[in-house]
Amino acid sequence: MFLKPYRLKSSAALxxxxxxxxxxxxxxxxxxxxxDNLLPAKANVTQLKILTHGGQPSMVYCVDKQPMFFELDGGQLVPTLYTLWATPDILPYFTTHExxxxxxxxxxxxxxxGVVPLGVGHQMYxxxxxxxxxxxxxxxxxxxxxxxxxxRSSDDLYMCxxxxxxxxxxxMFGDKLWAHEPTMLQQIPLVKMKTLTVDDFPALGSPDHQRKVIKAPQPEQASSPEPISQATESVELESSTTALTLDETSETSAVPEAPSPDEATPETLLKKAFLAALKHNGNKLPLPLLTSNFFRLYVVPEAVEPxxxxxxxxxxxxxxxxxxVDQGFIVVREETKGVDxxxxxxxEHPELVNFITDVKTGASSGATAEKLLFHSELKEMYIVSDVTAAFFTKLNYKRGEGIPVGQVKKIxxxxxxKHNLIDPQTKLVRPDxxxxxxxxxxxxTLSELTSIITSKMEHSYQMCSGKDTSGKxxxxxxLATRSGNKKVTLVSNIEAYGIIMTELIKLCKQGAAASTSIVKLPHQKHEQLQVQGNQIRFIYTLLTETYKVPPKCILGLELAKDGKKKRK
Incomplete structure (x- = not known):
């Protein structure tokens, strides 16, 4: 009912x-x-008249700006999630799997x-x-x-x-009504269900188990001694067997399926990087967050190996x-088609809690810990000087910034x-x-120009961690021209930054309102993104703000319509 945006017709305080x-x-x-639990006496109540996406009118009642109840067609009042979290016993519950x-x-x-039965027989619903x-x-x-x-009624559900x-x-949690007031959004309160523990299942032959077995025939001890002796014999028989605890049973059954500690499969590396990302950034994640950004900005840097x-x-x-999602770590919602x-x-997921405990207690091996702590390397760099700043600032590099030696010639x-400075006859560069x-x-030649430029730069070294991305x-x-003198924007090397092309295409179609596709040119090794029109500034803003790509990693901003460089 509220999954899609609704239109607010009026808002008035009661x-x-x-x-x-x-x-x-x-x-x-x-x-x-x-x-008093339903509606405090001195609360500020606001009545909202809305029209849902399907054209259905409805009333929403907000208490201190937070939606607490809404009306159905017949006037029936329905509590929102915020009311259910504050007053859990206002409605009966059906339980489903995460x-x-x-x-x-x-x-x-x-x-x-998907419904977990409430009982057996006719009472299961x-x-x-x-x-x-x-x-x-x-x-x-x-x-x-x-x-x-x-x-349907409970009886009809049983007969189905x-x-x-x-x-x-x-x-539902995550719909537009839940997000009506963004400044007051609340996550689902975590109230754990009561689960059975090992204490509920004592080991066979243990004193606790013997007390449980003998406890049942105790009322008949005075009148019928035989059942007592039979019970005692059964206890002795059970105690003579090997006592297996639940812990031993679970460990025995888990051994064949558990992977070797030294085994580093791609799946385990990915799972560990995912858990580490939640461990280090769980409370800092700017939710809602693009799944591709979460993977690229948080999961990939935590991986021990690529x-x-x-x-x-x-x-x-x-x-x-x-x-x-099925395991209960995260909840993902499709914002628009193809964009999650x-x-x-x-x-508070048990596996995540255990993972955090293992890391804090130093459960990982010393070699692995040393690799994570001291994985760095010394790189030879050239520093952008005052003399070369005019050239490199056009390529989104700042004065005083370091550039790896192998990257200067590529730049x-x-x-x-890009500026067509190579003479087709002599194959030499004509400086602009x-x-x-x-x-x-x-x-x-290109090598001669590079040598002259680097000779006017400061030579230095920089200690870089394993997360350094300067090699990308x-x-x-x-810009290119297609049939009918129509300009198109071409963008290459996007995949190197972990950006999902299909998702980027969706965002370009929605934000630029332009035809977007993937093309592969004969002289290019990799695919290119093609967007109709001059969309240089839009692509630059999308990459730097939405995907957090460093501005220095993007070339071609000077081709934007206004010719101005966006200041960060």
Whole structure:
């Protein structure tokens, strides 16, 4: 109902008498909940008249700007997630598995196969009527993640044989109503379900188990001694067997499936990098966050070795994140078609907690820890001097910035190629006005020009960590002409920065409102992004702001329409 944007028609604060009427309606609808819990006496209540994406009018009641209730067509009041989190017992609950949450967040109804039965027989779905309001929670968290109406009565649900719709969802975590007031957004409170522990299952033959076995026939000890002797014999028989605890059983069964500690498969490296990213940045992640940005900016830097998704069994990032969603680490929502964002992270996930504990207690081997702490190298650099600043600032390098030795010649080559400075007959470089200030008017080879430029730069060394990305090729933006003298923008070397091309195409189509595609030119080794029109500035802004690509790694900004360089 609120998955897609709705239109706000009016907003008005309720008077004191109107608030009292609303409170009376709430007390009538939810008589088992005190009125002060439903609507505080001195609260500021606002009534919103909205029109949903499907054209259905509705009322939303906000308390101190936070949506707390909304109305259905017949006037029935429905609590929002914020109300359910503050007053959990306002509605009955249906429980589903955590892997179902992404499907519900994408607009699906809760189906019967996903419902955890409440009991056995006719009581497995409770005693509810059709269209009764039901809250939905998860097996690992008793807090509500959605609210809806029963598609059938409990008896009819039982007769369906485990097929069909159970709850028609009205409001979900992550929808537009939940995000009505961005400054007051709340994540799902983590309230763990009560689970059985090892203490509930004592070892066979242990004293606790003997007490449990003998406890049942104790009332008959005075009248029938034989059952006692039989019980004692059964206890002795059990105690004579090998006592297996749950811990031993689970360890024995887990041994064949557990990977070797020394085994470093691509999947385990990816999983460890994912857990490390959540460990170091879980509370700092700017949610909602593009999944590609999360992988590129947070997961890849945590990897001990380079990650190649194509060598894993997932093949694609979306497949890996889908498995992480099923395991309950994150919640992903499709913002628009082909563009996914992470909207919440479970930092209390048991596996993540254990991973954090292992790292803090130094469970990793000394060799691995040493590799992570001291993995660095000394690189030879050239520093942009005052004399060469005029040339390098055009290529998004600042005065005093270091450039690796092997990168300088590449920069000069790309500049010369972009400005067509090579004489087709002599194959020598004809310096333009910028290069003439550094190299003079004399034509020369590319190596000669590079030597002259580096001779006017400061030579230095820099200690770089294993996360240094200076070796990546720069993203090249250029303009070309197609049929009918129509300009197109070409962008190359995007994949080197971990950017997913299909996602970038979606963002370009939406933001630039221009035809976007991937092309492969005969003289190019890699694919290029082609966008209709002069979209240089839009591409630059998208790469630097959305994908956080350093400005110095992007060439071609001077080709923008206004000819001005964006100041960071």
């Amino acid at each position: 008077k004191g008498s109107e608030s009292k009427k609303l409170r009376a309606r709430l007390e009538l609808a939810f008589p088992h909940v005190p009125g 892997g179902v949450l992404p499907k519900l967040s994408n607009g699906a109804d809760l189906m019967l196969p 409770g005693h509810f009527k059709k269209d009764q309001l039901i809250a939905v929670n998860l097996t690992n968290n008793s807090s509500a993640v959605g609210v809806g109406q029963l598609a 044989g485990g097929h069909g719709v159970a709850v028609k969802m009205l409001h 990650i190649d998704l194509k060598k894993t069994r997932y093949k694609k990032l979306s497949n890996f994140l889908a498995e992480m 964002k992470i909207i919440s992270v479970d930092l 000069v080559r790309e500049y010369v190629s 006005a910028v290069l003439q200030e550094l190299c003079g008017n004399r034509e020369g 090729p720069q993203i090249q933006m250029s």
